[in-house]
Amino acid sequence: MNDETTYHMTPDQFRRHGRAVVDWIARYMQQIEQYPVLSQVKPGEIRRRLPASPPVKGEPFEAMMRDLDEIILPGITHWQSPSFFGFFPANASGPSILGELLSAGLGIQGMLWATSPACTELETHVLDWLVDMLELPQHFKSTTAGGGVIQDTASSATLCALLTARERATDFTSNQRGVDRPLIAYASNQAHSSVEKSVKIAGLGRENLRLIEVDEQYAMRPDALEAAIKEDKAAGRIPCFVCATVGTTSSNAIDPLRRIGEICQRHGVWLHVDAAMSGTAALCPEFRFIHDGLQLADSYCFNPHKWMFTNFDCDCFWVADRAALINTLSVQPEYLKNPAGGSGGGEVFDYRDWHIPLGRRFRALKLWFVIRHYGIVGLQHHIREHVKLAQEFASWVQADERFELAVKPPLNLVCFRHRGGDEINQKIMDRVNRSGKLFLTHTRLDDMLTLRFCVGQTHTQRRHVEQAWACIQATL
Numbered sequence: 001m002n003d004e005t006t007y008h009m010t011p012d013q014f015r016r017h018g019r020a021v022v023d024w025i026a027r028y029m030q031q032i033e034q035y036p037v038l039s040q041v042k043p044g045e046i047r048r049r050l051p052a053s054p055p056v057k058g059e060p061f062e063a064m065m066r067d068l069d070e071i072i073l074p075g076i077t078h079w080q081s082p083s084f085f086g087f088f089p090a091n092a093s094g095p096s097i098l099g100e101l102l103s104a105g106l107g108i109q110g111m112l113w114a115t116s117p118a119c120t121e122l123e124t125h126v127l128d129w130l131v132d133m134l135e136l137p138q139h140f141k142s143t144t145a146g147g148g149v150i151q152d153t154a155s156s157a158t159l160c161a162l163l164t165a166r167e168r169a170t171d172f173t174s175n176q177r178g179v180d181r182p183l184i185a186y187a188s189n190q191a192h193s194s195v196e197k198s199v200k201i202a203g204l205g206r207e208n209l210r211l212i213e214v215d216e217q218y219a220m221r222p223d224a225l226e227a228a229i230k231e232d233k234a235a236g237r238i239p240c241f242v243c244a245t246v247g248t249t250s251s252n253a254i255d256p257l258r259r260i261g262e263i264c265q266r267h268g269v270w271l272h273v274d275a276a277m278s279g280t281a282a283l284c285p286e287f288r289f290i291h292d293g294l295q296l297a298d299s300y301c302f303n304p305h306k307w308m309f310t311n312f313d314c315d316c317f318w319v320a321d322r323a324a325l326i327n328t329l330s331v332q333p334e335y336l337k338n339p340a341g342g343s344g345g346g347e348v349f350d351y352r353d354w355h356i357p358l359g360r361r362f363r364a365l366k367l368w369f370v371i372r373h374y375g376i377v378g379l380q381h382h383i384r385e386h387v388k389l390a391q392e393f394a395s396w397v398q399a400d401e402r403f404e405l406a407v408k409p410p411l412n413l414v415c416f417r418h419r420g421g422d423e424i425n426q427k428i429m430d431r432v433n434r435s436g437k438l439f440l441t442h443t444r445l446d447d448m449l450t451l452r453f454c455v456g457q458t459h460t461q462r463r464h465v466e467q468a469w470a471c472i473q474a475t476l
């Protein structure tokens with residue numbers, strides 16, 4: 001040991017190993033169809049192959065890459081496979097992966113404007129671009145009283161919206177003195193579980209979440225919402241938050257935003273719109289009907305990390321009144337005070353006051369790369385293709401009298417089932433997933449086991465959808 005001792009990877013080693021890693025990823029993209037989509041390992045199988053203790057002495061990079069192939073890869077479910085049709089997509093793309101790598105290489109902390117001005121300004125700029133790209137309300141732009149921020153997930157966006165709604169409903173006193181009156185939140189009974197989680201975290205109490213009935217398309221019934229709000233008001237409780245969903249996880253139902261928004265305005269309730277997966281469809285003018293009435297919303301989010309070719313994590317969240325959000329979340333310890341200080345309404349934003357954590361990654365870089373690589377035209381092309389493939393799949397289901405559609409698919413998610421009941425649908429799902437040729441998941445609609453087929457993986461083409469349908473039919 002002397003002063004010169006170092007264990008670090010040198011820039012030259014980094015260059016060499018880095019090239020190997022990029023080659024590995026490119027090969028993975030080319031060979032991904034060879035792997036079973038759903039990992040076939042049993043619980044504990046991966047851990048059993050790992051050494052009990054960490055290495056005392058450093059190991060060569062090649063050893064790590066070998067174990068990546070031999071130990072890790074068998075335990076991967078290939079979300080990037082073109083035959084992945086389960087849950088929702090978590091798609092990625094070359095420009096996004098490279099943007100992520102550069103973000104790691106820069107290794108910055110974007111908590112304040114002053115800690116890396118480009119991180120904040122690029123984020124603000126790209127989110128303003130997206131307002132135009134999706135034709136969102138102009139009052140979400142940073143040049144108005146509103147603005148956008150990148151959150152890790154839609155769950156966090158919903159929590160931030162709920163916290164802000166709670167404060168607005170109590171003259172910004174709940175975060176000083178705690179909640180002393182019942183504050184009520186509303187969402188449809190098809191809303192994502194993150195709404196319930198947010199209600200628990202925000203201290204409203206699970207009992208104060210009202211799950212509103214839906215219509216036969218599984219969309220929230222505005223009359224039932226208004227009745228619930230009126231009942232709570234009459235009982236002296238404070239309705240503070242409605243979460244409407246554009247594209248529910250279960251069946252892609254689209255809540256009627258305009259009618260819900262009018263009710264929220266009438267009763268002074270915050271309206272948050274969760275469009276986690278389906279928001280991306282609004283890149284195409286013909287799908288913008290999903291956002292009809294969005295101008296009545298106080299906040300909105302969608303996930304480029306689901307369907308917009310941007311690897312996890314990246315949720316875009318906008319508010320119409322950024323002051324309310326900042327007032328809710330801002331704290332000013334001495335060690336973070338700085339002359340540029342964005343949160344007092346100064347010239348710049350300090351994004352730490354727009355979300356839960358202090359530290360923040362440079363996520364805008366990958367999003368910027370994706371938008372620039374594809375261009376609006378390229379993004380629209382691939383979204384249209386996905387919707388077209390899903391609609392084609394739906395037409396094949398309809399043409400086979402053994403099957404039925406549970407709902408008419410609005411976009412890229414097809415909910416369907418064999419007419420023979422739960423047992424046979426379970427068997428179909430188990431068989432196709434065990435085959436490794438494709439992966440799909442299920443939901444329950446009207447208490448019937450229903451198969452979900454979601455088209456949204458970056459490289460899914462017609463032949464993958466055809467093969468999937470053939471594979472499903474072959475199980476019978």
Ligand SMILES: *Cc1c(COP(=O)(O)O)cnc(C)c1O
Nearest residue numbers: 153154155192247248249276277
């Ligand atoms: C996927 C999904 C979520 C959760 O997304 P995260 O970003 O993982 O929190 C929330 N709402 C809807 C409608 C979704 O589809």
